Amino acid sequence: MMLRTVAFALILLFMTFDGAAAQGAQMPVSQCQAIASAIPKVTFASFKPFETAQLSSAREEVKITFVGHSTYQIESPEGVVIATDYNGAYRPPVMPDVVTMNKAHSTHFTLAPDLGIEHVLHGWSEVPGDKIEHRVMVGDSYVRNVTTDIRSYGGFEENGNSIFIFEIAGLCIGHLGHLHHELTESHYTEIGRLDILMVPTDGGLTMGADSMSRVVQRLRSSLILPMHRGGSSLDRFLSMFDGRYDIATARDRVLTVSMRSLPRKPTILVPQGL
Template sequence: MKIKWYGHSCFMITSENGTKIILDPYISMLGYKLPELEADIVATSHEHSDHNNINAVKNDFVHINKPGIFSEYGIEIKGVDTFHDKVSGAKKGKNTIFNFKVDDINVCHCGDLGHILDAKQVEEIGNVDVLLIPVGGGYTIDATDAVEVVKQLKPTVIVPMHYRTKALGPMGLAFAKVDKFIDASGLKAQNYAELELNKENIENYQGIAVLKYK
């Protein structure tokens, strides 16, 4: 599979047979710009406009935006109910974590997770090989809490998202830089334009994979 980051919390996962999954497409106010996108599956973690702009995807697709068990295009998908804050959604509402089984690799996208997971949520999410996790704080978990979630889910590859980059301009001041998460984790980090993973090579990418915007 290939994993490409489009900034913020938006990714495209492309399976070996060409099935495309778009995660949390955003509106253009963020400073990032989405290219023309097509996908077979679009998953959105919650209903905030910087995560649910499904109009950015131009073709027909299956839209998944709630907890549950799904199977689309031969891909197993599990949505797990979580919250956007530390007070059971009282301030920012609910958030869905999605775990996708693609090419026999489990890719977990945390959306705008706002808290450390409880034991039931960890069990529901299940095995995680690649974790796409917010680390910038402000609107989500911060670097310290992100490290705890990594310990809970025990992924092989960790891809940080939702942190400050130059593309965000002044809006980026609401987030911490990715370096804070890397330092807090104590793990090795490598930069990649995109990831190309399979069951045979995934151990070679162990640790933090920082994907480049564009």
């Protein structure tokens, strides 16, 4: 009887450990989210200069290309290709491994993506109002989302938009999608640190320039990449920023960036083609 009890206990222990391990494997730990509540117990990493020197620049670099409208192509050091707000019309030069979408307008999604795309991540749930949650590890790239509300039929649809966050080579890259309202404290906590921010600058289809600029300034990103609309709308957005920000136009179509190359002063970099 005692042997049977011990055996049963061991089985339960194995099942609990196995389940916890599986859950841990499915939910990678974000390096960009705020962890203030864990600070008393946290162990801070220590990077030795010699170890850092061993990293080749190629392993640290992320390539970002503006494709059109709200679509950016992000390529990781291991060659994982991601396309944001993919709609099938603005196609990256190569077949992406991951595409993210938002449903505000048909220019931000497609229900018939190329069958060769392995990971198609919708920023909305099929059940209106429900949250969609993505925590996906593809090669060296971790993709997650934070939902926001969206305007719909004269009102608001809960959780109809997603801010997608791409954690690659130590960088935290955020794409605001079709953001329709200023973010709450809860949103900022979920988002965490963003080194690079892709922000719609249409001045009204998403949010006005003043509201959008407040979101940008609160996120404190090092590099801000406009999208969605250029011209006078972009000019209005840029006018919201004072001397604390540098404003420049990209000289190259492909932006190569790493933790080491981030600008010391926050910079708004207008991509070619916007």
